Amino acid sequence: MGSIVDELEGLLASGQVEVSEAALRRYAVDQAPIIDFQLPLAVVFPQSVADVQAVVRACADSGVAVVPRGAGTGVSGGAHATSNCIILSLERMDRILALSPDDETAVVEPGVVNAVLNEAAAGHGLMYAPDPASFRSSTIGGNVATNAGGLRCAKYGVTRDSVLALDVVLADGSLLHTGHQTFKGVAGYDLTGLFVGSEGTLGVVVGVTVRLKYLPREVHTVAAFYQDFRMAAAGVLAVGRARVQPAIMELLDGGTLAQLDGIHGSDLTSRGGSLLLVQTDGFGAAAEADVVRKVLRAGGAAVTTEASAEAERLVELRRHSRGTEVDDEYRVGEDVAVPRSRLVDYVAALENMAVSHNVNLKVVAHAGDGNLHPTFWIERRGNAVDPAAMGWLQRALDESIKAALEMGGTITGEHGVGQYKLRWLGQEQPEPLRELQRRIKDLFDPAGILNPGKAI
Structure with missing residues (x-):
């Protein structure tokens, strides 16, 4: 398959096609457990829409798969x-093309980092609302690919709610x-x-028009420590009521x-067995925070009024709560969701499991x-693991x-x-629905070259 690499090197400028083993290994995976490790034929770094079109056309003509990639934080x-693929890294397409304060919109390339867009918007009193925990490194293109959420989802929605165009x-290289x-x-x-x-299975996103929201002038953070996680989950419902x-x-x-105490030297465990972190924002932030405090105290929480520095520290600790480990076959972080009314039930079920x-x-x-993001893991002694x-x-x-689905979840x-969750997809989506999705995939990508073996 050297011919496709030669062709790509002829189409692009020097330094845009990488074939060193170190680069191939680095870009072969994201942060998920690896099911079937494959090395790509090359890693390609387009710098323009025309570059992406040229790469996709060349790969389509050669029957080579294209795996789009942002920052690899997925x-x-x-x-x-996957087998016989090139990795299409969009990280160099990182320009904010337009930002209109009056229209409250921005147009960005896919490689723009979430935090960079927010920094640019903040100068106009605006923000890009979706904020995954990896917002300092994850890209807007990657956020779009997975419909990423984040901490502010409860009020501002997920990525889809902020994408206008x-x-x-x-798959044929045309631009839509x-x-x-x-x-x-x-x-x-x-x-x-x-x-x-x-997830890059229908096309390669090369431009995103997003809606911006008003940057809150006031933010209040309430930390509520509980004896256990189930009591804290009940506090969530109390705030909703x-x-x-x-x-x-x-x-x-x-x-x-x-774990956070061990990594950061904090003293969270001395304050309770579980933490519910609530942040209100906007002109009514103080009044809303007062209501939250009263409700949570009534539910048995030890509620603190945090100073600004402490509030920021707690939010930052939450963003890093996955710890320093990367998921692998021995440690798997899940991403289920259940109706809020079943939070307490699901937490109890997880603990029993x-x-x-x-x-x-x-x-x-x-x-x-x-x-919820439950993480299950087993201990290793060196490289040995009990089968x-x-x-x-x-x-x-x-x-x-199974428990999440039985409770009406996803x-x-x-x-x-x-790639990792395909084994469970059939439990959530019946075959007629999956067949319709396969037909949509075939319509957009008849040769099956766009991120094969993912999402559906």
């Missing part, structure tokens, strides 16, 4: 290399523009919404607090929208998915199906 294997290179510059627009089918969350809409509602269990299957568990959650323990881990994972709230 945790479902959506950017894992897209520029997409299709979808959507509109206005906040409203219902002409025709919502192809923009279809591409958001499609008070009809307060926080911007952030995050749950951290005792295992997560202990960990005990019955003899595996370790820690849980963080975007509690405002019922999206029986691997079986325990897989059974716990399978049972956690196998993925914001990370995407990718």
Whole structure:
């Protein structure tokens, strides 16, 4: 397959095609567990829409798969290399093309980092609302690919809610523009919404028009420490019944607090067995925070009024609550969501699973929208792992998915199906629905070259 590499090197400038083993290995995976490790034929770094079109056309002509990639922060294997593929890294397409304070919109290339867009918007009193925990490194293109969420989802929604229009290179190399510059627009089918969350299987996103929100002038953070995680989950429902809409509602269990203390030298575990972190924003932030404090105290929480520095520290600790480990076959972080009314039930079920299957568990959650990130893992002694323990881990994972679905939930709230969660997709989506999705895939990508083996 050297011919496709030679062709790409002829189409692009020097330094845009990388074939060193170090680069191939680095770009072959994202942060998900690896099911079938494959090295790509090359890593390609387009710098323009024309570059992307040229690469896709060349790969289509040669029958070579194209795996789009942002910053590689995904945790479902959506950017894992597959057999006979090139990795299309969009990280160098990182320009903010336009930012209109009056229209409250921005047009960006896919490689723009979430935090960079927010920094640019902040100068105009605006913000890009979706804020995954990886916002300092994840790209807007990657956020679009997985319909990423984040801490502010409860109030501001997920990526799809902030995307107005897209520029997409299709499987034949043609360029398609979808959507509109206005906040409203219902002409025709919502192809923009279809591409958001499609994980690069329908086209390569090369431009994104996003809606910006007002940057809150006031933010109040409430930290509520509980004896256990189930009590904290009940506190989430209590806030909802008070009809307060926080911007952030995050749950951290005792295992997560202990890990954060070990990494950062904090003293969270001395203050409780679980933490509910609630942040209100806007002109009514103080009044809403007062209501939250009263409600949570009534539910048995030790509630603190945090100073600004402490509030920021708690939010930052939550963003890093996955710890320093990267998921692998021995440690798997999940991404289920359940109706908020079932949070307490699901947390109880997870804790029982960990005990019955003899595996370790820690849980963080975007509690405002019922999206939980339980992490199951087994201990290793050097490179040796008890084969029986691997079986325990897989059974716990399978049972956690089954329980979420039985409670009306989903196998993925914001990370995407990718490669890793395909084994559970059939439990959530019946065959007629999956067949319709395959037909949509065939319409957009008849040769099956765009990120094959992912998402559907």
